[in-house]
Amino acid sequence: MKTRFISIVRLAASLALIGSLINVSHALKPGERVIVLNSGDGTVSIIDRATRKVMETRPVGKEPHHLVTTLDDSELVIANAASNDLVFLDPLSGEVKRRLPRIIDPYQLGYSPDGKWFVSVSLRLDRVDVYAMPSYELKARIPLAKTPSHVAFSADSKFAYVTLQDSDELAAIDLATQKEAWRIKIGKTPAGIWMSPQGLLFVGIMGRDHVDVIDPAKREVIKKIVTGKGAHNVFPMGNGEHVLVSNRVDGTIVKVDYKNLSVVGKPIKVGSGVDCMEVSADGKEVWATVRWEARVAVIDMTGAKPIEYIPVGRSPHGVYFKSHAKRDR
Amino acid sequence: MSKCGQARAYNLDMEFAFQGFESIVGWLFINAVQPLLFSLDLMSWSEQAFDATAFFVGGALSIVVTALVCLPLERLAPAQRVSTRTNVRTDVAYTLVNKLGLLPLLSFGVLLALVTPVDAWLRLHGFAPFSLEDVAPMLAALPLVSVLLYALVIDFFEYWRHRLQHRIHWWWQLHALHHAQRDMTFWSDDRNHILDELIAALWLATIALLIGVPPAQFPLVIFATKFIESLSHANLRWNFGLLKYVLVSPQFHRVHHAIGLGHEGARHGVNFAVMFSFWDKLFGTADFRDEYPATGIRDQTTGRDYGMTFWETQWLGFKRLFNRA
Ligand SMILES: [Zn+2]
Numbered sequence: 146m147k148t149r150f151i152s153i154v155r156l157a158a159s160l161a162l163i164g165s166l167i168n169v170s171h172a173l174k175p176g177e178r179v180i181v182l183n184s185g186d187g188t189v190s191i192i193d194r195a196t197r198k199v200m201e202t203r204p205v206g207k208e209p210h211h212l213v214t215t216l217d218d219s220e221l222v223i224a225n226a227a228s229n230d231l232v233f234l235d236p237l238s239g240e241v242k243r244r245l246p247r248i249i250d251p252y253q254l255g256y257s258p259d260g261k262w263f264v265s266v267s268l269r270l271d272r273v274d275v276y277a278m279p280s281y282e283l284k285a286r287i288p289l290a291k292t293p294s295h296v297a298f299s300a301d302s303k304f305a306y307v308t309l310q311d312s313d314e315l316a317a318i319d320l321a322t323q324k325e326a327w328r329i330k331i332g333k334t335p336a337g338i339w340m341s342p343q344g345l346l347f348v349g350i351m352g353r354d355h356v357d358v359i360d361p362a363k364r365e366v367i368k369k370i371v372t373g374k375g376a377h378n379v380f381p382m383g384n385g386e387h388v389l390v391s392n393r394v395d396g397t398i399v400k401v402d403y404k405n406l407s408v409v410g411k412p413i414k415v416g417s418g419v420d421c422m423e424v425s426a427d428g429k430e431v432w433a434t435v436r437w438e439a440r441v442a443v444i445d446m447t448g449a450k451p452i453e454y455i456p457v458g459r460s461p462h463g464v465y466f467k468s469h470a471k472r473d474r
Numbered sequence: 475m476s477k478c479g480q481a482r483a484y485n486l487d488m489e490f491a492f493q494g495f496e497s498i499v500g501w502l503f504i505n506a507v508q509p510l511l512f513s514l515d516l517m518s519w520s521e522q523a524f525d526a527t528a529f530f531v532g533g534a535l536s537i538v539v540t541a542l543v544c545l546p547l548e549r550l551a552p553a554q555r556v557s558t559r560t561n562v563r564t565d566v567a568y569t570l571v572n573k574l575g576l577l578p579l580l581s582f583g584v585l586l587a588l589v590t591p592v593d594a595w596l597r598l599h600g601f602a603p604f605s606l607e608d609v610a611p612m613l614a615a616l617p618l619v620s621v622l623l624y625a626l627v628i629d630f631f632e633y634w635r636h637r638l639q640h641r642i643h644w645w646w647q648l649h650a651l652h653h654a655q656r657d658m659t660f661w662s663d664d665r666n667h668i669l670d671e672l673i674a675a676l677w678l679a680t681i682a683l684l685i686g687v688p689p690a691q692f693p694l695v696i697f698a699t700k701f702i703e704s705l706s707h708a709n710l711r712w713n714f715g716l717l718k719y720v721l722v723s724p725q726f727h728r729v730h731h732a733i734g735l736g737h738e739g740a741r742h743g744v745n746f747a748v749m750f751s752f753w754d755k756l757f758g759t760a761d762f763r764d765e766y767p768a769t770g771i772r773d774q775t776t777g778r779d780y781g782m783t784f785w786e787t788q789w790l791g792f793k794r795l796f797n798r799a
């Protein structure tokens with residue numbers, strides 16, 4: 146019976162091979178692409194940034210949530226949480242270049258500023274994996290309950306800071322020893338995290354309506370900035386002044402001055418489940434995924450309102466385009 | 475219209491249907507579920523709750539579609555006369571409880587709470603469970619082929635789960651609830667003991683640990699599977715013609731439910747397949763006789779009571795487990 150089962154699997158696998166040969170990929174026309182990860186259907190939507198038309202929707206793996214570029218910006222790295230792999234894309238065209246298997250449940254990810262470490266956060270499995278670069282050799286699996294969510298790095302690459310969604314904590318990992326160095330209690334259900342050039346951590350407090358500003362040197366929350374219900378992600382505008390905060394429940398994006406620690410202007414109504422963002426080099430255009438509405442919003446920052454919505458796949462999460470604003474850190 | 479044009483129109487329809495479904499799920503989630511999560515400090519469960527909402531909407535939709543197809547068919551060519559309407563009403567209740575409550579709930583919490591820690595522990599200690607994509611890496615770029623492969627493997631395990639339901643004494647005490655229906659209709663597919671449904675969910679989760687998580691398109695396959703399963707219980711004279719050697723027809727599954735013929739304790743049983751009938755052929759349990767016998771369990775004819783209403787059948791199922799009924 147067992148051999149029969151295996152031969153069935155083999156047969157199906159060879160059928161799949163034939164299928165893959167028939168599956169011709171569509172060539173892309175020139176022009177900048179916006180890449181959107183549809184976490185709910187395991188696809189990427191490739192959108193022409195100028196015309197705002199979806200050019201192609203391509204399978205990429207299971208549950209692609211977050212993306213990041215390599216430090217030299219030459220490759221776009223997509224983390225497929227349920228496929229347990231990373232997929233490397235050409236950041237301009239969105240073409241798949243290679244696939245790196247056996248990265249277990251990569252939910253969120255990042256490279257340390259010195260390029261020595263790659264950190265993969267496994268939300269589902271309560272752990273954080275540290276890999277040595279450039280070999281992607283697994284150095285340590287660090288148990289980190291409960292529900293590690295997002296990661297940020299200190300400027301000197303000594304620490305990786307991870308938010309713990311279900312234990313309402315922030316943990317610091319010493320990268321050299323790959324051990325948990327300390328952890329502190331912060332707001333309810335912390336999610337997105339960003340390290341400012343001033344050395345302060347900004348954390349979206351999703352269970353409430355604010356951002357916790359944390360001084361890692363003092364190991365304490367030094368300020369709460371109210372942004373909106375379901376504060377989730379924190380994303381720099383690249384102008385040395387502002388970060389954008391997405392608020393999932395209120396469905397808004399709010400601009401925060403990260404030096405004065407204060408809100409600038411009024412909340413921009415975007416849509417429920419607004420999550421990841423990408424900012425144009427001139428800071429005038431922001432693209433944001435709207436998880437529960439299966440679309441991305443294009444926001445005009447001058448007029449402070451969405452000017453277009455583009456339907457994409459289910460539960461869109463990460464978003465990227467090449468000519469983005471520089472990443473303040 | 476050109477072939478290409480037709481394909482495009484079809485794609486647009488699919489897209490429209492997808493957007494329609496997604497907007498119902500989104501609307502329900504945004505206006506009812508998310509505010510609840512926020513006020514209960516459960517924002518961390520957003521993704522699972524979003525999926526559960528999709529299960530709920532998908533369940534409601536599948537009840538409507540299945541009923542729209544099966545009700546007229548059952549009127550057109552019934553296999554038997556319905557003896558007691560209450561029997562059918564009980565199965566309607568089962569369908570509503572399962573598709574609108576139990577399945578979304580199981581997908582939301584129980585599985586996650588029970589299975590994830592095991593998965594996490596295994597992986598932390600270096601066991602990287604096997605995934606079908608390891609056998610054929612190209613599957614990653616071919617979700618539709620991949621989905622069919624997952625469906626095939628899962629259906630194979632479903633066949634064996636069903637055989638064990640008949641073979642293992644205590645498990646049969648639960649599964650007997652499903653077989654005690656003497657007025658079988660398409661609603662009967664969901665007529666299962668809650669404990670049995672829980673086991674089924676754990677069974678599926680274990681398979682997912684063994685072969686990997688199916689691609690996101692899987693719910694469409696679940697929908698198709700569940701449709702075939704519901705249809706296979708329909709009170710309907712239909713044997714699918716030659717297709718009966720591939721898919722489980724109402725006639726084929728009726729033989730499984732037949733008193734004495736389809737199952738007799740742990741000693742004898744035929745036609746265990748759930749979706750693909752060829753498993754029975756492959757494992758020597760197929761009976762393709764073209765008959766529409768009466769359904770039920772033999773000891774019902776000598777007066778054993780399996781209950782009639784939802785709660786009666788549930789309660790007696792529990793009692794049978796402990797040899798008290
Ligand atoms: Zn049975």
Ligand SMILES: [Zn+2]
Pocket residue numbers: 652663707727731
């Ligand atoms: Zn049955």
